[in-house]
Amino acid sequence: MKRIGYLGPPGTFSEEAARRHRGNGEGELVACASLEEVFARLETGLLEEGVVPVENSSEGAVSVVLDMLAAHPELTVRGEVVMQVVHSLLVPPGVKLEMVEKVLSHPQAFAQCRTFLRQKLAGVELQECASTAAAAALAARCRRPWAALAPLSAASRYNLQVLIPAANDCPHNKTRFWALGRKRVLSPVPPCKTSLIFGVRHRPGALYRVLREFAIREINLTRIESRPSKKGLGDYIFFLDFEGAAGDPVVKEMLDVLTEEHTTTLRVLGSYHVEQE
Amino acid sequence: MKRIGYLGPPGTFSEEAARRHRGNGEGELVACASLEEVFARLETGLLEEGVVPVENSSEGAVSVVLDMLAAHPELTVRGEVVMQVVHSLLVPPGVKLEMVEKVLSHPQAFAQCRTFLRQKLAGVELQECASTAAAAALAARCRRPWAALAPLSAASRYNLQVLIPAANDCPHNKTRFWALGRKRVLSPVPPCKTSLIFGVRHRPGALYRVLREFAIREINLTRIESRPSKKGLGDYIFFLDFEGAAGDPVVKEMLDVLTEEHTTTLRVLGSYHVEQE
Numbered sequence: 001m002k003r004i005g006y007l008g009p010p011g012t013f014s015e016e017a018a019r020r021h022r023g024n025g026e027g028e029l030v031a032c033a034s035l036e037e038v039f040a041r042l043e044t045g046l047l048e049e050g051v052v053p054v055e056n057s058s059e060g061a062v063s064v065v066l067d068m069l070a071a072h073p074e075l076t077v078r079g080e081v082v083m084q085v086v087h088s089l090l091v092p093p094g095v096k097l098e099m100v101e102k103v104l105s106h107p108q109a110f111a112q113c114r115t116f117l118r119q120k121l122a123g124v125e126l127q128e129c130a131s132t133a134a135a136a137a138l139a140a141r142c143r144r145p146w147a148a149l150a151p152l153s154a155a156s157r158y159n160l161q162v163l164i165p166a167a168n169d170c171p172h173n174k175t176r177f178w179a180l181g182r183k184r185v186l187s188p189v190p191p192c193k194t195s196l197i198f199g200v201r202h203r204p205g206a207l208y209r210v211l212r213e214f215a216i217r218e219i220n221l222t223r224i225e226s227r228p229s230k231k232g233l234g235d236y237i238f239f240l241d242f243e244g245a246a247g248d249p250v251v252k253e254m255l256d257v258l259t260e261e262h263t264t265t266l267r268v269l270g271s272y273h274v275e276q277e
Numbered sequence: 278m279k280r281i282g283y284l285g286p287p288g289t290f291s292e293e294a295a296r297r298h299r300g301n302g303e304g305e306l307v308a309c310a311s312l313e314e315v316f317a318r319l320e321t322g323l324l325e326e327g328v329v330p331v332e333n334s335s336e337g338a339v340s341v342v343l344d345m346l347a348a349h350p351e352l353t354v355r356g357e358v359v360m361q362v363v364h365s366l367l368v369p370p371g372v373k374l375e376m377v378e379k380v381l382s383h384p385q386a387f388a389q390c391r392t393f394l395r396q397k398l399a400g401v402e403l404q405e406c407a408s409t410a411a412a413a414a415l416a417a418r419c420r421r422p423w424a425a426l427a428p429l430s431a432a433s434r435y436n437l438q439v440l441i442p443a444a445n446d447c448p449h450n451k452t453r454f455w456a457l458g459r460k461r462v463l464s465p466v467p468p469c470k471t472s473l474i475f476g477v478r479h480r481p482g483a484l485y486r487v488l489r490e491f492a493i494r495e496i497n498l499t500r501i502e503s504r505p506s507k508k509g510l511g512d513y514i515f516f517l518d519f520e521g522a523a524g525d526p527v528v529k530e531m532l533d534v535l536t537e538e539h540t541t542t543l544r545v546l547g548s549y550h551v552e553q554e
Binding site (some may be wrong): 036112227 | 497
């Protein structure tokens with residue numbers, strides 16, 4: 001049976017995304033202690049797939065995931081899942097807001113609840129945990145007035161009370177997850193998206209010449225993201241998503257042109273089916 | 278005398294950047310408790326300038342700063358400072374690595390030292406502080422085996438020992454700071470850069486048509502960054518820097534074309550002198 005890894009423990013948004021990605025198919029969901037562990041287990045074949053967050057509607061790219069993906073050339077994108085994400089403030093029974101001494105969560109959740117934390121819990125200590133569910137588990141067992149920012153579903157799982165059901169600053173907070181694996185999806189069911197990583201030479205118009213190839217073929221970009229190449233400030237690689245599959249004749253021809261004429265490196269992360277919103 | 282705000286307390290990289298920005302001119306450096314406070318004081322006129330981090334060579338954009346800048350249309354970029362950033366692991370005298378129970382720092386420093394933390398301090402609690410210097414101050418006064426990731430200079434200021442002089446994963450770790458203010462720099466000394474925020478309509482080729490205007494005039498882009506507009510996944514605004522000043526005739530003409538034909542919103546953040554690296 002296929003093993004699908006996610007950032008655990010059970011109860012994270014990643015678990016829910018992994019469940020949605022599995023759908024009605026077979027697959028064992030495997031909780032990993034960190035995103036690094038998901039990548040390490042994919043690399044060594046202990047997992048066939050891993051479901052990881054790549055982008056949030058208020059915080060933007062999950063940079064650690066993009067950087068690890070860039071560092072793992074053997075991995076491809078096999079699917080995507082978009083999830084509504086609501087962070088709840090959970091506390092041990094009996095704890096009130098004014099009693100909270102510390103808030104536990106994942107750094108992304110802190111970032112998505114920044115205004116709430118500043119307005120309602122100013123000066124309260126923030127402790128980073130490996131995941132939102134790990135934060136809930138720790139709040140539950142610490143026997144202190146500590147709160148966790150975590151999915152609502154973690155309340156019943158860890159015997160916590162819901163103090164604030166929705167603490168995220170942005171009410172339409174969504175996160176996009178990618179299902180990664182070593183095996184490429186060869187004929188994804190339309191509608192599809194394709195994702196690329198590429199670099200360009202430092203000269204005027206370099207990025208323009210890449211985008212031109214998409215524009216003249218009327219291929220719609222859905223996202224472009226620059227990431228530091230880590231070689232120095234001002235040196236970037238680009239993550240780009242567009243509508244269509246790498247096997248479409250027009251796309252295939254364009255990718256050849258990009259590789260030969262306009263990019264220093266180009267890697268097709270994968271083509272995958274997308275759900276209509 | 279001009280008041281220049283920065284993310285304090287004294288001893289942060291931001292203070293050093295604010296000092297470099299002031300140069301030999303006059304100006305009182307004002308420590309602020311948070312980046313939000315820098316923006317609030319700029320808005321109300323309690324500060325003439327504020328020096329804030331915008332981009333790091335390994336972590337990319339400082340998203341909270343870009344988002345606040347987008348939300349403050351009265352602010353302009355008046356200057357930039359690029360600084361080498363080294364995070365040191367500082368501890369109270371006598372504390373050894375294996376004794377460390379907790380590491381304190383700013384989330385950006387944790388992100389820049391992720392591999393170090395995983396390899397040398399796996400499982401040790403991470404507590405977010407408002408700044409790296411606030412972390413050093415807390416480590417110094419807590420009387421516990423707590424370490425801070427902070428500038429080396431914070432060791433002598435807060436009576437801490439240097440356990441690891443350079444804990445950042447990327448040896449060439451640099452951060453770019455912007456000096457913000459309400460008054461636009463009208464005739465910046467060359468060489469200059471100009472920074473924009475803009476939005477485009479959702480249609481194939483929209484970003485391409487913007488970049489084309491730069492390419493046909495041989496204007497060199499130095500950075501492009503997409504940020505979620507917070508209206509939903511897939512809806513972005515762009516931050517773009519290029520070489521030249523908004524007052525240059527070619528640039529001026531191009532900005533008019535962009536505003537009239539290719540963007541839904543366009544804001545010139547400012548033109549400012551840049552130091553040659």
